Amino acid sequence: MTTPLAPDRVDLRVRLGDVELAHPLVDASGTFDVLEYARRFDGDYYAEFPYAAYVPKTVTEDARTGNPAPRVTETPAGMINAIGLENPGIAAWIAGLGTWARLPQPVIVSVGGNSPEQYAAVVRALEEHLACAPAGTCPDIRGYELNVSCPNVSSGLQIGADPAAAAAVVGAVRPLTRRLLLTKLTPNVTDVTAVARAVVAAGSDGVSLVNTFKAMVLDRDTLRPFLGNRTGGLCGPAIKPIALRMVAEVAEALPDVPVVGMGGVMTGLDALEFIACGATAVAVGAANFTAFEAPRRILGELRAELAIRGLRTPAEARGLALRA
Amino acid sequence: MSDASTEGRTHAESWAETVHGRVSGIRHFGAFSDLEIVAPEVAAKASPGQFVMVTVPGGGFLLRRPLSLFAVRGDRIGLLVEARGPGSERLTALEMGDAVDLAGPLGSAFPVSGVTSALLVGGGIGCAPLQFLSEELARAGAQVTAAFGFRDFRAARAAGAFAVERLWVATEDGSVGRRGTVIDILAGLDLPPQTVVYACGPAAMIAAVQRWSLAEGLRGYASLEAHMACGSGSCHGCVVDTARGKLRVCSDGPVFALDEVRP
Numbered sequence: 258m259t260t261p262l263a264p265d266r267v268d269l270r271v272r273l274g275d276v277e278l279a280h281p282l283v284d285a286s287g288t289f290d291v292l293e294y295a296r297r298f299d300g301d302y303y304a305e306f307p308y309a310a311y312v313p314k315t316v317t318e319d320a321r322t323g324n325p326a327p328r329v330t331e332t333p334a335g336m337i338n339a340i341g342l343e344n345p346g347i348a349a350w351i352a353g354l355g356t357w358a359r360l361p362q363p364v365i366v367s368v369g370g371n372s373p374e375q376y377a378a379v380v381r382a383l384e385e386h387l388a389c390a391p392a393g394t395c396p397d398i399r400g401y402e403l404n405v406s407c408p409n410v411s412s413g414l415q416i417g418a419d420p421a422a423a424a425a426v427v428g429a430v431r432p433l434t435r436r437l438l439l440t441k442l443t444p445n446v447t448d449v450t451a452v453a454r455a456v457v458a459a460g461s462d463g464v465s466l467v468n469t470f471k472a473m474v475l476d477r478d479t480l481r482p483f484l485g486n487r488t489g490g491l492c493g494p495a496i497k498p499i500a501l502r503m504v505a506e507v508a509e510a511l512p513d514v515p516v517v518g519m520g521g522v523m524t525g526l527d528a529l530e531f532i533a534c535g536a537t538a539v540a541v542g543a544a545n546f547t548a549f550e551a552p553r554r555i556l557g558e559l560r561a562e563l564a565i566r567g568l569r570t571p572a573e574a575r576g577l578a579l580r581a
Numbered sequence: 582m583s584d585a586s587t588e589g590r591t592h593a594e595s596w597a598e599t600v601h602g603r604v605s606g607i608r609h610f611g612a613f614s615d616l617e618i619v620a621p622e623v624a625a626k627a628s629p630g631q632f633v634m635v636t637v638p639g640g641g642f643l644l645r646r647p648l649s650l651f652a653v654r655g656d657r658i659g660l661l662v663e664a665r666g667p668g669s670e671r672l673t674a675l676e677m678g679d680a681v682d683l684a685g686p687l688g689s690a691f692p693v694s695g696v697t698s699a700l701l702v703g704g705g706i707g708c709a710p711l712q713f714l715s716e717e718l719a720r721a722g723a724q725v726t727a728a729f730g731f732r733d734f735r736a737a738r739a740a741g742a743f744a745v746e747r748l749w750v751a752t753e754d755g756s757v758g759r760r761g762t763v764i765d766i767l768a769g770l771d772l773p774p775q776t777v778v779y780a781c782g783p784a785a786m787i788a789a790v791q792r793w794s795l796a797e798g799l800r801g802y803a804s805l806e807a808h809m810a811c812g813s814g815s816c817h818g819c820v821v822d823t824a825r826g827k828l829r830v831c832s833d834g835p836v837f838a839l840d841e842v843r844p
Binding site for chain 2: 287288289290292293294297314322323326327328329330331334335336338340343493494543545546547548549550
């Protein structure tokens with residue numbers, strides 16, 4: 258029987274590749290816009306930023322207008338979305354960096370595209386900017402998350418479902434940066450470990466999983482697809498058990514590769530479960546939609562869940578659910 | 582009509598942490614319920630046109646429901662809810678004393694300053710923000726005329742929740758008020774040329790009001806409806822087409838200049 262600790266005895270720091278994080282929680286790309294939170298906050302939100310790293314909404318080479326409405330709706334124990342990677346394009350995105358340069362936490366930039374060249378163009382543009390940007394004009398960009406797994410782009414092709422195609426994206430980006438490179442994997446595959454192995458072999462430092470599950474909701478009156486894009490990505494508590502299984506599979510197959518686990522994290526216990534399945538860091542997505550203060554609550558709960566089990570660090574919990 | 586732009590924010594939009602409200606009154610009008618909730622933090626900052634994100638009570642629902650502020654009285658807010666699906670049905674079934682979590686006020690507000698004559702146009706549940714607006718306009722000294730359109734007599738029961746002096750109602754089946762749409766009411770009104778139009782309702786109604794206002798040379802504002810997830814401007818789930826490109830109803834709106842929306 259373990260002895261519970263006082264919560265303040267828990268040291269939440271983790272290391273994701275070469276990036277030190279104050280605690281394991283980050284935001285899932287596209288669910289948390291720091292500018293919008295800072296605009297409303299009575300005070301300096303950048304000093305209060307709740308996540309250990311900031312993963313902004315996916316940026317692509319050219320501006321994208323996204324999918325037709327409706328783009329979101331509730332599902333049992335979750336939600337479905339088909340936003341379609343709406344974003345201003347990398348040039349406008351870079352031009353806006355000064356507005357949130359004061360964010361003290363490390364930033365992991367989510368990058369999207371339809372081809373290896375498009376991913377490379379985004380990373381090249383940002384690296385060139387960072388190489389000559391005056392001090393204080395950019396946030397602390399420490400890595401990239403290659404989003405090869407958005408289920409809602411019209412090409413119909415999910416790069417991340419094909420190990421060779423996903424590896425080609427990593428191979429195109431790897432020579433352009435020495436920063437942390439994560440690849441965000443899709444769960445819409447039979448064997449997620451095959452894609453994980455391929456992207457790591459191509460130079461990805463770690464993997465994030467899972468993105469959303471391709472799904473469909475019907476309009477109950479017309480029996481036609483409800484979303485403007487017909488299909489969308491399912492997320493929220495409904496997917497957590499599948500996400501945990503997939504994180505565990507990757508962690509067992511690639512025990513030395515850092516994993517950012519995600520999928521329906523609503524509580525600190527949910528986050529701890531992802532860590533127990535082998536995740537180093539945990540991303541919070543749909544929970545951001547339930548309350549603006551959700552990240553702080555989940556972080557407090559994670560600390561308490563570790564303490565009550567006598568676990569001094571997240572590392573002590575990591576992999577507890579995996580095969581011996 | 583750049584003066585109708587909502588780009589310059591004049592209202593208070595709060596850091597909307599969840600507040601724990603309590604139902605202090607409830608009135609039912611067919612499928613519509615007027616919920617009065619004690620929520621001083623929200624009431625103190627609220628402006629007409631703004632909305633709150635309401636957690637569906639009792640668990641089992643992930644997303645909060647965006648609801649316009651129907652009224653603000655002291656430390657209480659009013660919400661007009663239409664039972665449309667399982668989430669809103671849960672809300673309309675709330676009883677006196679029940680707890681309800683919500684966050685707000687959020688989004689842009691209807692500008693009211695300097696307005697001497699106002700025309701309020703609502704369609705269905707889109708009428709919800711116009712009660713609060715009519716009170717603010719009257720307080721600012723404006724003459725207020727309202728035209729509400731409903732599908733049929735069942736939907737028109739929502740009109741019973743309103744206390745607006747000059748209120749005209751139309752139903753598509755003619756069962757209550759004038760037969761037709763709100764546009765049929767507008768054609769018969771004699772309004773001063775400086776009248777400002779405030780519209781809230783389904784896209785087809787907004788489009789019709791936009792055309793009518795353009796023809797009449799009237800400026801105004803439209804509050805738009807959309808399916809939302811975050812309510813914070815983060816997820817881009819609620820975007821609409823406007824003259825300024827795709828904008829988020831939750832954070833760029835819900836109130837836009839009437840001539841810039843593309844319903």
